[in-house]
Amino acid sequence: MFEAISASFSGLIFSGGIxxxxxxxxxxxxxxxxxxxxxxxxxxxxxxxxxxxxxxxSMFLAGAIMGAVPFGxxxxxxxxxxxxxxxxxxxxxDGYPLARQGKAGLALGASGAASAIxxxxxxxxxxxxxxxxxDVILAFAPPEFFMLAVLGLCAIAVSTEGKFLRGLIAAxxxxxxxxxxxxxxxxxxxxxxxxxxxxxxxxxxxxxIGLFAIAQILSLYVEGGSISEDPGKVKVTRVMxxxxxxxxxxxxxxxxxxxxxxxxxIPGVGGTVAAFLSYSTEVQLSKEPETFGKGNxxxxxxxxxxxxxxxxxxxxxxxxxxxPGSAEMAVFLGMLVLHGLQPGPAVLLDHLDVVTSLMLSLAxxxxxxxxxxxxxxxxxxxxxxxxxxxxxxxxLSVSLVGAYALNSSMYDVIVTVIFGVIGYLMIRFDYPRxxxxxxxxxxxxxxxxxxxxxxxxxxxxTTFFTRSISLVLFILIVVSLxxxxxxxxxxxxxxxxxxxxxx
Amino acid sequence: MNIRDLxxxxxxxxxxxxxxxxFVVTSFDYKADTRAMPLVIAVLTVVLLVLELxxxxxxxxxxxxxxxxxxxxxxxxGTPGKTPSVGREIGAVLWVVAFLVLxxxxxFYIAIPVYVFAYLAIYVRKPPLISAITALGIVALLYVLxxxxxxxxxxxxxxxxxxx
Numbered sequence: 001m002f003e004a005i006s007a008s009f010s011g012l013i014f015s016g017g018i019x020x021x022x023x024x025x026x027x028x029x030x031x032x033x034x035x036x037x038x039x040x041x042x043x044x045x046x047x048x049x050x051x052x053x054x055x056x057x058s059m060f061l062a063g064a065i066m067g068a069v070p071f072g073x074x075x076x077x078x079x080x081x082x083x084x085x086x087x088x089x090x091x092x093x094d095g096y097p098l099a100r101q102g103k104a105g106l107a108l109g110a111s112g113a114a115s116a117i118x119x120x121x122x123x124x125x126x127x128x129x130x131x132x133x134x135d136v137i138l139a140f141a142p143p144e145f146f147m148l149a150v151l152g153l154c155a156i157a158v159s160t161e162g163k164f165l166r167g168l169i170a171a172x173x174x175x176x177x178x179x180x181x182x183x184x185x186x187x188x189x190x191x192x193x194x195x196x197x198x199x200x201x202x203x204x205x206x207x208x209i210g211l212f213a214i215a216q217i218l219s220l221y222v223e224g225g226s227i228s229e230d231p232g233k234v235k236v237t238r239v240m241x242x243x244x245x246x247x248x249x250x251x252x253x254x255x256x257x258x259x260x261x262x263x264x265x266i267p268g269v270g271g272t273v274a275a276f277l278s279y280s281t282e283v284q285l286s287k288e289p290e291t292f293g294k295g296n297x298x299x300x301x302x303x304x305x306x307x308x309x310x311x312x313x314x315x316x317x318x319x320x321x322x323x324p325g326s327a328e329m330a331v332f333l334g335m336l337v338l339h340g341l342q343p344g345p346a347v348l349l350d351h352l353d354v355v356t357s358l359m360l361s362l363a364x365x366x367x368x369x370x371x372x373x374x375x376x377x378x379x380x381x382x383x384x385x386x387x388x389x390x391x392x393x394x395x396l397s398v399s400l401v402g403a404y405a406l407n408s409s410m411y412d413v414i415v416t417v418i419f420g421v422i423g424y425l426m427i428r429f430d431y432p433r434x435x436x437x438x439x440x441x442x443x444x445x446x447x448x449x450x451x452x453x454x455x456x457x458x459x460x461x462t463t464f465f466t467r468s469i470s471l472v473l474f475i476l477i478v479v480s481l482x483x484x485x486x487x488x489x490x491x492x493x494x495x496x497x498x499x500x501x502x503x
Numbered sequence: 504m505n506i507r508d509l510x511x512x513x514x515x516x517x518x519x520x521x522x523x524x525x526f527v528v529t530s531f532d533y534k535a536d537t538r539a540m541p542l543v544i545a546v547l548t549v550v551l552l553v554l555e556l557x558x559x560x561x562x563x564x565x566x567x568x569x570x571x572x573x574x575x576x577x578x579x580x581g582t583p584g585k586t587p588s589v590g591r592e593i594g595a596v597l598w599v600v601a602f603l604v605l606x607x608x609x610x611f612y613i614a615i616p617v618y619v620f621a622y623l624a625i626y627v628r629k630p631p632l633i634s635a636i637t638a639l640g641i642v643a644l645l646y647v648l649x650x651x652x653x654x655x656x657x658x659x660x661x662x663x664x665x666x667x
Contacts, residue, residue, distance in 0.1 A: 165555055165572035172548030173519060176526050179541040188537045191529055214599065221595035222587045389627040390637060393619040396602065397641050401611055405655045410607055410667045417603050421596055428592075429515040447540045 004352040008360045011056040017357070020057045024064025025365045029373065031065070032072020032084045039069040039085065039328035043335065055339045059357040062335055066328065067365025070271070070307040071115040075373060078107045078300070080395060082213040086205065087271035087307045089437055090279040092212060094292060094299025101295050109242020110297050111304045112370035117246065118257045118305030119366025122312025123359050125261035129316055142456060143464050146449035147473035149442045152273045155280040155480045157435045162290070164484050170426070171435035177202050178443020185451050197411045204440055206403045206412040207419045211433055213399040214420020219427060220388040239374055245297050246305075252282055252298045253305045260306030264313025271310045276438050278306035284483055308366050312359070319347055319355055512559040520552045598622060607667070610660030615642050 011017045031042035042065045050058040073084030078095035091111065098107040140148075153175075157167035180191045181201030192198040246253055256278040263274035282302040283292045292299050318329040341347055347355060403416040426433050457463035465471050526545040530538035558568035598618075606614035616638040623634035649655040659665040 162573045165551060165558065165568075169516075169519060169548060169551045169555060172544055172551060173523065175544045176523065176541060176548065179526075179544070183537045186534065186537050188533060190533055190537060190541065191526060193529075218592075218595050218599065221598065222591055389623060389629060393615075393622050393637070394641055396599065397611075397615045397619065397645065400603070400606065401615075401645050401649060401657060404611070404658055405649060408656070408658075410658055410665075413603065413606065417599055420599065424592075424596075425515070429511065431515065450540065451536070 004356040007353040008357040017060045020060040021064045021361050024061040025068045025368045028065040028068025029072040029369050032069040033075055039066055043331040055354055056357045058339060059354055060361040062332055063358045063361030064365035066311050067119055067362045068369035071369045074111045074304055079104060081216040086208050087275045090275040090303035091300055094296050097295035106238040106242040107300050109239035110245050110300045112374045113243040113246040114253055114301040114304040115308045116367045116370040117253060119308035120363050121257035122261045122309030123363040126312035126315055139469060142449040142452040143467055143470040146453055147470050149445040151473050151477045152277055153442055154477050158480050158484055163432050166431045167435045170431055171439045174436040174439025175443045178440050184448045203412055203415055205406055206416040209399050209403050210416040210419025211423035215423025215427060217392050217396050218424040220392050246301055249298050249301055252301045256302040256305035257309040260309030261313035264310025265316040271307055272441050274306045274310045275303035278302040311362055516552050516555045523548045608660055608662050610663060610665055611657050
């Protein structure tokens with residue numbers, strides 16, 4: 001291992017690795033900041049370009065992109081309520097309210113530091129877990145995947161404080177939308193109502209751009225003014241306060257990083273679930289859950305640390321078993337194959353130096369991207385002072401062109417606008433968007449794993465409760481659903497005891 | 504109690520109920536295993552929507568349900584926060600839809616400057632010169648980013664042979 005690490009450092013310093021690392025970091029930030037693009041697109045575009053360069057340099061490039069994209073996406077999430085990539089959606093809920101309160105610098109500082117440290121912790125987890133990764137991954141079968149997905153949904157519905165019922169309704173509607181298109185088990189086409197475009201289902205990223213970017217544009221149209229409620233209050237000088245807050249709230253940082261690394265390691269669940277799960281965990285553990293969604297700095301730290309840490313986690317099944325943990329990792333596997341590497345245990349045994357190069361670039365890029373963005377945080381935060389009249393057409397144009405660029409399809413743009421209107425109506429009528437978004441992601445996972453579980457067990461329902469991990473996840477689901485009730489009981493008791501003391 | 508208040512309380516749940524019921528009805532067109540999961544979810548969502556509609560009533564049942572699900576027994580008065588006019592909201596949606604239609608017809612490189620200039624100069628009454636510079640600046644930025652740096656050809660509009 002030591003030889004592999006020293007070979008990677010040597011490649012980084014003496015063979016032009018630093019240059020590829022810087023290019024990858026810049027490209028990653030750019031693709032992260034532009035709504036609708038993101039890591040998979042950046043990697044897919046760069047795969048043909050890496051053919052002419054050596055494997056180590058390719059790993060520096062790929063690792064830097066993977067390390068920089070998550071933080072790039074948080075910049076727009078905080079400043080203009082538009083997540084650059086899907087996993088940054090959770091950052092919107094507290095990052096944007098902070099920007100509106102004139103604390104964009106604070107939010108950016110916290111996001112940058114959490115991303116950097118989360119990224120480093122994710123790589124450390126990868127480093128530590130690689131030797132035992134196989135047993136952990138193989139312990140997850142369809143019943144566990146099903147329970148994990150349901151837990152994600154319940155936890156998120158519950159985290160919408162005061163809107164539990166509406167959160168569950170939004171989740172239900174999201175699951176129904178996710179059911180549109182091919183049934184992954186039987187191959188039948190469902191609920192397309194004669195529209196061929198819907199055979200592959202409602203495209204996720206255009207829907208996300210609509211629910212966040214377009215919905216926000218519609219709100220800005222209606223409200224006018226600037227993003228910051230009081231332009232005079234914008235204090236970008238508090239960037240370092242944001243960095244410090246990450247250390248003050250270190251349990252949040254550690255929880256977010258661990259959740260990110262663990263969830264990232266589970267194939268198919270992805271970074272969005274990790275970010276939302278770490279966010280909802282913070283809400284549930286907080287003594288003041290009502291402050292979330294209104295500008296609680298922990299609501300920025302948790303998803304951002306998780307978001308970057310999951311990159312390290314996602315590399316575990318990708319490198320160890322050749323099972324991609326996400327779309328980004330699937331594209332990355334393509335890059336490995338292009339360079340003559342067979343993903344799986346052979347990579348770890350025969351090409352450990354390639355793996356360490358990747359880990360090194362991932363770790364450095366997480367820090368480099370954050371430092372770079374924090375240096376220009378003042379300029380970035382100034383975006384919130386711009387008259388929204390100018391921002392509206394800019395965001396709309398970039399969002400719609402970004403939605404088109406995903407698949408070169410104008411139907412994706414139409415879906416984006418439709419979901420934009422839905423998102424605006426949800427804001428307007430006080431329905432939480434978070435459960436809808438997460439249900440869109442988890443719909444396929446829930447159904448496929450539920451049906452596979454029953455197929456494997458020959459229709460025996462007890463399979464969900466007789467497997468230890470599945471049972472633990474089920475208990476967590478029940479606990480998560482009971483939490484609001486328990487919290488209410490405690491609040492009432494506290495209120496009563498308060499009255500008695502006054503009397 | 505006015506129509507606006509009633510609409511705010513009941514309309515969203517009623518629209519979602521119609522959407523969900525359409526899934527229930529349509530699901531019977533498919534085989535049992537294909538429809539099972541969506542049907543279960545749709546039925547559960549219908550139950551939740553009925554509870555939501557009951558929770559919006561100003562009676563004892565509504566109060567109990569609100570307290571159980573939201574921790575509050577009272578209904579919000581009117582719409583929360585600022586209450587923009589419906590006309591302004593429809594106008595906002597129409598601007599976005601008009602841009603989309605224009606982009607489909609003539610492509611982004613014509614639609615963007617037309618829309619940006621029209622929006623800035625006519626709708627929000629910014630100086631024409633600044634509006635024109637902003638419009639051209641956005642097109643130039645997108646052109647450099649997508650066409651030059653990323654080699655992404657951008658949609659040219661169905662009228663000019665673009666493929667949807």
